[in-house]
Amino acid sequence: MKKLGILSLIFILLNFACGKQRITKSDIRHAQNIFGMEFTPSQISTMQEYLNSNLQGYDSMRLSPLGFEVIPAMTFDPLPMGFEFSESPSVFEFEFNEDIRMPEDKNELAFYSVADLSVLIKTKQISSVELTEFFLERIRKFDPKLQAIITITKERAMVQARKMDEELANGNYRGPLHGIPYGAKDLLAVKDYPTTWGSEAYKNQYFDENATVIEKLDKAGAVLVSKLVSGSLARGDVWFGGKTKNPWDLNQGASGSSAGSGSATAAGLVPFAIGTETLGSITSPSNRNGITGLRPTYGRVSRYGAMTLSWSMDKIGPMARSAEDCALIFEAMYGKDAKDMMTIPAPFSYDNTKQNENLKIGYFKEFFEEDSSSSRDNNLEILDEIRALGYELTEVELPKTIYPRAFDVILRAEAGAFFDELVLSGSSASLVEQGESSRANSLRQSRFIPAVEYLQANRHRRLLIEDFHQTISGFDVLLTPTRNFKQLMVTNLTGHPALAIPTGLDSANHPTSLTLLGNLFDEEKLLELGTLIQSKTDFHKKTPHGFE
Structure with missing residues (x-):
């Protein structure tokens, strides 16, 4: 099992125990720009409780950090429809x-x-x-x-x-x-x-x-x-x-x-x-x-x-x-x-x-x-x-039908999940390179990739x-x-x-x-x-x- 950084753990426990509405309507209005979306004030109002509930769910998962050996329940299948393996033995x-x-x-x-x-x-x-x-x-x-x-x-x-x-x-x-x-x-x-x-x-x-x-x-x-x-x-x-x-x-x-x-x-x-x-x-x-x-x-x-x-x-x-x-x-x-x-x-x-x-x-x-x-x-x-x-x-x-930038979402989202604790603990700041094209930056921004878009990229x-x-x-x-x-x-x-x-x-x-x-x-x-x-x-x- 991986160990979560002590500061990250304290932060999560405090927020988890608090249970308050940490996400405001203003947060939602600004965040939707990141995803290229636009919702009405009424729709934003109805989202607020859901999003805060989601946040508590994220906190609960972070209290049980995963080992590097654990892979997602969803696995990738590269085989096209109807693909058949050769029946010839290895020689x-x-x-x-x-x-x-x-x-x-x-x-x-x-x-x-x-x-x-x-x-x-x-x-x-x-x-x-x-x-x-x-x-x-x-x-x-x-x-x-x-x-x-x-x-x-x-x-x-x-x-x-x-x-x-x-x-x-x-x-x-x-x-x-x-x-x-x-x-x-x-x-x-x-x-x-x-x-x-x-x-x-x-x-x-x-x-x-x-x-x-x-x-x-x-x-x-x-x-x-x-x-x-x-x-x-x-x-x-x-x-x-x-x-x-x-x-x-x-x-x-x-x-x-x-x-x-x-x-x-x-x-x-x-x-x-x-x-x-x-x-x-x-x-x-x-x-x-x-x-x-x-x-x-x-x-x-x-x-x-x-x-x-x-x-x-x-x-x-x-x-x-x-x-x-x-x-x-x-x-x-x-x-x-x-x-x-x-x-x-x-x-x-x-x-x-x-x-x-x-x-x-x-x-x-x-x-x-x-x-x-x-x-x-x-x-x-x-x-x-x-x-x-x-x-x-x-x-x-x-x-x-290729969408290179869309597909890059897959790599960045999966890397972000594997190295989540590195980002949560703040240790990504210790990496040698920190610029726009660095791995550290890539891992941090992966947190802003919506799950829906990751799945859509995989459908494409x-x-x-x-x-x-x-x-x-x-x-x-x-x-x-x-x-x-x-x-x-x-x-x-x-x-x-x-x-x-x-x-x-x-x-x-x-x-x-x-x-x-x-x-x-x-x-x-x-x-x-x-x-x-x-x-x-x-x-x-x-x-x-x-x-x-």
Whole structure:
């Protein structure tokens, strides 16, 4: 259970005991302007007692603050009408390069793929302890420049690494992630270590159990070496310790909110990382830092033990060097979890040797042509690369019935509910950023969102789900610039999966990115096409100068 601030508790008790008409007719007249309504004096008079009664109801609920693990009785269903799951069983096929050998310069390991490091571990060319120590040393050396790490989990990592080496020596190999170090965004609970959510208000927060994703990766044999920066309460790249940097340009932030996951992976501080996305927090830092990021279908990966920003929009996914690596990691993460009632069971099949020549691919021509960013030229060229692979690209458009500002109400209302005690206690004032675009301001203003409008926004969302399903269901993959807010808003609301892949560097030596969108639970088609594109290009192999 959460503890309510003592001043807030006293205030509530006094008001609750008082029982007087705290809301005046004048209050109602002024308040209606906030909601764009206009009632007659007679109607306002009849409301007064009701509204004061409501206020007492709010007070009574606040006397029993809720634990972070409690979710609303209303749950989000992303499935369109008549949606059917594939009846095919999960089949995971992966061909490794068995010829991989230890480099003469050990520093090159920093930019090896997870797949290649896996071969080195399995063939005992390097131990998990050696590899873990190697990445811990890189964190020590380079993180002062990047500010991508919140907590180094060295003791836990070394225990796990030694265990993986012992198991391998005894013939017990857990799979491709056996002994591979990684980092996790600090929204995920890890027992015995602080889970700060990137915020001053929670920097001493501990949980007694691990997030399900951490448990799954433990089971797969992965070695957690660090908890990575989340922008404060999953906003941007600013946290209580500073601003996480883009290793390609230390004068630029890493973007957020999976800022640490993007920066640390790009700079070779970890071979892969776990990020979260509500509205661009995997795809945006993947774009900024030049890595590959998979945002899975809503409900694909358990969020138990993760901070909530929006119960109906949050997703957890892998961030790595390649689509192949994302597939290896995702295979260990996805699945139904009894602790997260919003997880949805569905099969996942992937083959890194497969070229599906029958893929139907569409693209948002308007978004590519109107793109005035530095990504434009690289993204237009990658479209030609995909055509050269033998695919025909068909123009598509987003549904016309989109209301971005209305839908933002959903995210802000749900975040406001989760962080209600932070606002009631006045602790939101402790957050680093307090301006108009800050998380603190967003949480405070969420109190002025009417329940009726939140529900109306969700009714419109249902129409959007059906409309976008009609748009994408005729295709296997849709292509879009990563930096496009319209598609980002729509697909995060509908819960569709996305894969952001690098497309090169612009004139300022900053990475650029393309996003592949798929049907619900069709991650394999995104990953297979991404793997094919990356087998014909080398954009995902580029590394930032100064971190060799």
